[in-house]
Amino acid sequence: xxxxxxxxxxxxxxxxxxxxxxxxxxxxxxxxxxxxxxxxxxxxxxxxxxxxxxxxxxxxxxxxxxxxxxxxxxxxxxxxxxxxxxxxxxxxxxxxxxxxxxxxxxxxxxxxxxxxxxxxxxxxxxxxxxxxxxxxxxxxxxxxxxxxxxxxxxxxxxxxxxxxxxxxxxxxxxxxxxxxxxxxxxxxxxxxxxxxxxxxxxxxxxxxxxxxxxxxxxxxxxxxxxxxxxxxxxxxxxxxxxxxxxxxxxxxxxxxxxxxxxxxxxxxxxxxxxxxxxxxxxxxxxxxxxxxxxxxxxxxxxxxx
Amino acid sequence: xxxxxxxxxxxxxxxxxxxxxxxxxxxxxxxxxxxxxxxxxxxxxxxxxxxxxxxxxxxxxxxxxxxxxxxxxxxxxxxxxxxxxxxxxxxxxxxxxxxxxxxxxxxxxxxxxxxxxxxxxxxxxxxxxxxxxxxxxxxxxxxxxxxxxxxxxxxxxxxxxxxxxxxxxxxxxxxxxxxxxxxxxxxxxxxxxxxxxxxxxxxxxxxxxxxxxxxxxxxxxxxxxxxxxxxxxxxxxxxxxxxxxxxxxxxxxxxxxxxxxxxxxxxxxxxxxxxxxxxxxxxxxxxxxxxxxxx
Amino acid sequence: xxxxxxxxxxxxxxxxxxxxxxxxxxxxxxxxxxxxxxxxxxxxxxxxxxxxxxxxxxxxxxxxxxxxxxxxxxxxxxxxxxxxxxxxxxxxxxxxxxxxxxxxxxxxxxxxxxxxxxxxxxxxxxxxxxxxxxxxxxxxxxxxxxxxxxxxxxxxxxxxxxxxxxxxxxxxxxxxxxxxxxxxxxxxxxxxxxxxxxxxxxxxxxxxxxxxxxxxxxxxxxxxxxxxxxxxxxxxxxxxxxxxxxxxxxxxxxxxxxxxxxxxxxxxxxxxxxxxxxxxxxxxxxxxxxxxxxxxxxxxxxxxxxxxxxxxxxxxx
Numbered sequence: 001x002x003x004x005x006x007x008x009x010x011x012x013x014x015x016x017x018x019x020x021x022x023x024x025x026x027x028x029x030x031x032x033x034x035x036x037x038x039x040x041x042x043x044x045x046x047x048x049x050x051x052x053x054x055x056x057x058x059x060x061x062x063x064x065x066x067x068x069x070x071x072x073x074x075x076x077x078x079x080x081x082x083x084x085x086x087x088x089x090x091x092x093x094x095x096x097x098x099x100x101x102x103x104x105x106x107x108x109x110x111x112x113x114x115x116x117x118x119x120x121x122x123x124x125x126x127x128x129x130x131x132x133x134x135x136x137x138x139x140x141x142x143x144x145x146x147x148x149x150x151x152x153x154x155x156x157x158x159x160x161x162x163x164x165x166x167x168x169x170x171x172x173x174x175x176x177x178x179x180x181x182x183x184x185x186x187x188x189x190x191x192x193x194x195x196x197x198x199x200x201x202x203x204x205x206x207x208x209x210x211x212x213x214x215x216x217x218x219x220x221x222x223x224x225x226x227x228x229x230x231x232x233x234x235x236x237x238x239x240x241x242x243x244x245x246x247x248x249x250x251x252x253x254x255x256x257x258x259x260x261x262x263x264x265x266x267x268x269x270x271x272x273x274x275x276x277x278x279x280x281x282x283x284x285x286x287x288x289x290x291x292x293x294x295x296x297x298x299x300x301x302x303x304x305x
Numbered sequence: 306x307x308x309x310x311x312x313x314x315x316x317x318x319x320x321x322x323x324x325x326x327x328x329x330x331x332x333x334x335x336x337x338x339x340x341x342x343x344x345x346x347x348x349x350x351x352x353x354x355x356x357x358x359x360x361x362x363x364x365x366x367x368x369x370x371x372x373x374x375x376x377x378x379x380x381x382x383x384x385x386x387x388x389x390x391x392x393x394x395x396x397x398x399x400x401x402x403x404x405x406x407x408x409x410x411x412x413x414x415x416x417x418x419x420x421x422x423x424x425x426x427x428x429x430x431x432x433x434x435x436x437x438x439x440x441x442x443x444x445x446x447x448x449x450x451x452x453x454x455x456x457x458x459x460x461x462x463x464x465x466x467x468x469x470x471x472x473x474x475x476x477x478x479x480x481x482x483x484x485x486x487x488x489x490x491x492x493x494x495x496x497x498x499x500x501x502x503x504x505x506x507x508x509x510x511x512x513x514x515x516x517x518x519x520x521x522x523x524x525x526x527x528x529x530x531x532x533x534x535x536x537x538x539x540x541x542x543x544x545x546x547x548x549x550x551x552x553x554x555x556x557x558x559x560x561x562x563x564x565x566x567x568x569x570x571x572x573x574x575x576x577x578x579x580x581x582x583x584x585x586x587x588x589x590x591x592x593x594x595x596x597x598x599x600x
Numbered sequence: 601x602x603x604x605x606x607x608x609x610x611x612x613x614x615x616x617x618x619x620x621x622x623x624x625x626x627x628x629x630x631x632x633x634x635x636x637x638x639x640x641x642x643x644x645x646x647x648x649x650x651x652x653x654x655x656x657x658x659x660x661x662x663x664x665x666x667x668x669x670x671x672x673x674x675x676x677x678x679x680x681x682x683x684x685x686x687x688x689x690x691x692x693x694x695x696x697x698x699x700x701x702x703x704x705x706x707x708x709x710x711x712x713x714x715x716x717x718x719x720x721x722x723x724x725x726x727x728x729x730x731x732x733x734x735x736x737x738x739x740x741x742x743x744x745x746x747x748x749x750x751x752x753x754x755x756x757x758x759x760x761x762x763x764x765x766x767x768x769x770x771x772x773x774x775x776x777x778x779x780x781x782x783x784x785x786x787x788x789x790x791x792x793x794x795x796x797x798x799x800x801x802x803x804x805x806x807x808x809x810x811x812x813x814x815x816x817x818x819x820x821x822x823x824x825x826x827x828x829x830x831x832x833x834x835x836x837x838x839x840x841x842x843x844x845x846x847x848x849x850x851x852x853x854x855x856x857x858x859x860x861x862x863x864x865x866x867x868x869x870x871x872x873x874x875x876x877x878x879x880x881x882x883x884x885x886x887x888x889x890x891x892x893x894x895x896x897x898x899x900x901x902x903x904x905x906x907x908x909x910x911x912x913x914x915x916x917x
Contacts, residue, residue, distance in 0.1 A: 011436065018436075019443060026452055026453065029456055136584060139584055140580040140581035141577060142532055142536065144535075144536055144555070145573035149569075149573070201697065202692065205653060207700070209653060210684065212685070216715075225700070258448070261451075265542070270456075273448075273452050280448065284442070299701070300702065300749065
């Protein structure tokens with residue numbers, strides 16, 4: 001068990017190192033960064049000045065290890081545009097993105113778990129088919145478009161919810177719903193499949209033979225076992241949602257990390273871009289490890305081996 | 306001293322699936338949508354009633370046919386620059402399909418190669434492939450695609466290459482697991498015994514037997530690539546204007562959506578229906594192959 | 601005094617397939633009643649019908665299905681749930697998968713008592729430990745805290761038995777409880793069941809295809825064939841004087857000391873159990889029976905050579 005987690009940790013560190021390299025290479029793709037930073041009207045002298053100021057005159061390998069070395073101490077560099085430390089910028093914007101991601105996750109779970117259980121209990125009935133149709137529709141829905149439609153209907157025509165901003169909780173309702181849409185199909189299908197498998201198992205027959213109540217059979221005995229794959233996918237989905245929130249933050253003008261990255265791409269502010277890529281990747285890797293831990297808690301067989 | 310072996314089986318009975326009829330109906334609907342979209346994509350120049358790029362500032366934001374005051378010349382109305390919406394929609398279908406298919410080919414080549422190698426050789430090779438998949442999954446796709454296009458400037462080729470390099474994970478996962486299953490089957494062992502080379506076994510024994518799973522993945526990836534292209538174009542870092550990508554049409558019309566909602570409804574519905582159709586078709590294929598390819 | 605369990609003319613079908621076709625039997629209080637037959641003859645389905653644990657697509661009907669005189673057919677789902685695990689309990693063939701892998705043995709045992717007797721956790725745990733000791737598990741306190749995957753198949757079946765006994769049931773249905781176990785463990789579990797049945801005065805419906813088990817533990821035997829009970833008699837009577845050709849065939853397949861001569865080959869029954877199509881009439885065994893003639897395809901009378909013995913065959917032989 002411990003050995004398993006040590007192995008996972010080593011893999012996670014290797015993944016982080018690879019992503020760091022990729023993020024670095026990514027920002028150097030466009031060739032001479034100094035030219036793009038200095039702007040279209042810059043003279044050769046300006047470009048040289050920029051190059052020296054940002055240390056871009058050094059060999060690439062030196063730049064790379066300098067960045068890695070600093071990143072390990074938590075220093076992700078300076079933003080070219082904001083002139084402030086990147087880590088401070090990300091820390092400032094992260095609460096918005098995390099609030100959005102968690103709101104989306106809570107909504108997604110609140111919809112998918114009941115729907116999946118319902119579809120499994122009513123397998124092969126009209127209700128089951130309806131749930132599968134909902135999952136299919138959700139899968140095909142372009143999130144940014146759904147966001148715009150919600151803005152027209154609930155923001156403008158009904159006037160129930162604010163169209164943009166981050167001031168209060170109701171700013172997160174529409175973006176949260178839109179973000180949840182991307183996770184609902186997978187979570188619903190997995191819950192349904194897990195519950196169907198679980199409900200057909202011998203231990204559920206035992207639970208029924210013991211005269212337990214329907215609620216206890218469904219929620220205590222069946223769901224506990226069906227939840228194991230769902231938990232793993234939930235963590236992964238949260239990672240995807242944080243990565244995908246860039247589109248939704250843009251639609252709803254939520255100034256989170258995704259919005260920051262989008263702005264920074266437009267401004268060639270590459271220290272910010274590479275740092276956001278790295279931070280999101282590290283969060284994703286951490287979430288998958290968390291999922292493994294939670295699975296070990298849920299499944300005693302894993303704990304033993 | 307047993308009379309017979311265990312007696313179970315009847316306990317759960319057999320389950321008839323009343324879903325089969327519904328399933329095949331949905332598959333046909335999906336196939337029809339895909340066929341129409343493919344037709345539009347191939348014959349776009351012949352189908353477009355107007356030049357999709359021709360602006361007519363005198364005819365801006367004309368309403369579509371179902372609304373009062375529409376122009377019979379422009380069935381779906383015009384956009385903010387007076388360009389015919391139906392023509393742009395048809396041309397946009399060509400772009401979506403082109404990107405969906407080409408991205409799927411690029412990512413398919415990468416993913417299938419990695420997956421088959423990992424699944425077939427196992428050991429260190431497989432560890433490396435698994436690591437590549439894990440790393441790929443940890444990279445935020447939209448952000449990285451945006452960054453690449455943002456730094457290098459938008460073009461169709463770059464977009465296809467970027468998405469192709471980012472979306473191979475599901476191909477790899479499915480190719481890897483199905484190859485592992487096939488590798489242990491008797492006919493592969495027979496090929497080994499007959500002295501076939503590894504390359505020959507991979508090409509002639511393994512690939513044909515995992516192909517049906519990969520076709521299903523390909524449909525899902527086409528749908529995903531179309532959605533992602535639309536999102537990137539919507540954010541202004543996808544297909545370069547004035548090409549009428551549906552995502553770009555939505556982005557350009559966004560400023561007018563509160564007064565004329567149809568300007569975003571039309572391209573959005575087209576996008577939604579196309580992706581839904583491809584997914585329905587893919588699900589139908591999966592059912593008919595009797596395979597599960599969810600990662 | 602009414603029987604503990606009465607089944608009359610039970611019919612169960614899955615879609616157009618009839619699994620049980622008019623089976624009748626009754627279990628008296630404190631009696632071990634063995635139900636024997638080949639795979640697929642409807643033994644397990646009969647047992648699951650009593651507990652109302654059939655798959656949702658099964659259709660069940662009967663002239664009478666009663667437990668302690670109480671009609672089970674008209675009983676609501678919650679009424680049935682109140683009986684299950686309480687007055688009647690069941691153990692299954694597959695000890696490896698019949699316990700929930702996510703919960704400890706103790707948690708799964710105590711929830712029965714807490715559900716039916718509103719017992720405290722403390723009292724339920726004490727009772728569970730007592731019963732584990734009673735079914736021959738050493739260190740019950742330790743076992744209560746363990747998960748199913750930490751136990752062997754034999755131990756798991758003992759746990760299932762103990763769990764079934766938590767609420768002091770009057771009827772225990774055991775569906776091939778030893779089939780999935782090692783031979784040595786089979787004997788231990790069987791001795792345990794037989795001792796518990798005697799000590800607790802349980803009525804037990806034991807389903808098996810093993811006539812050796814029947815000879816050792818049963819008070820009464822019913823032989824099932826293709827969804828019907830073709831012969832039913834007290835154990836000694838059945839072994840000494842089998843009347844139905846199928847029962848006779850079964851007994852010829854089993855080496856019983858004193859009945860089988862040396863150097864004489866063991867018998868076998870030719871053919872397999874037929875698939876019974878809707879509208880089937882007559883004797884289902886006629887295709888495999890040495891005594892069959894045309895009259896076997898019309899209605900078959902039930903003969904009653906003595907008060908406790910009946911069989912279903914046109915031959916009075």
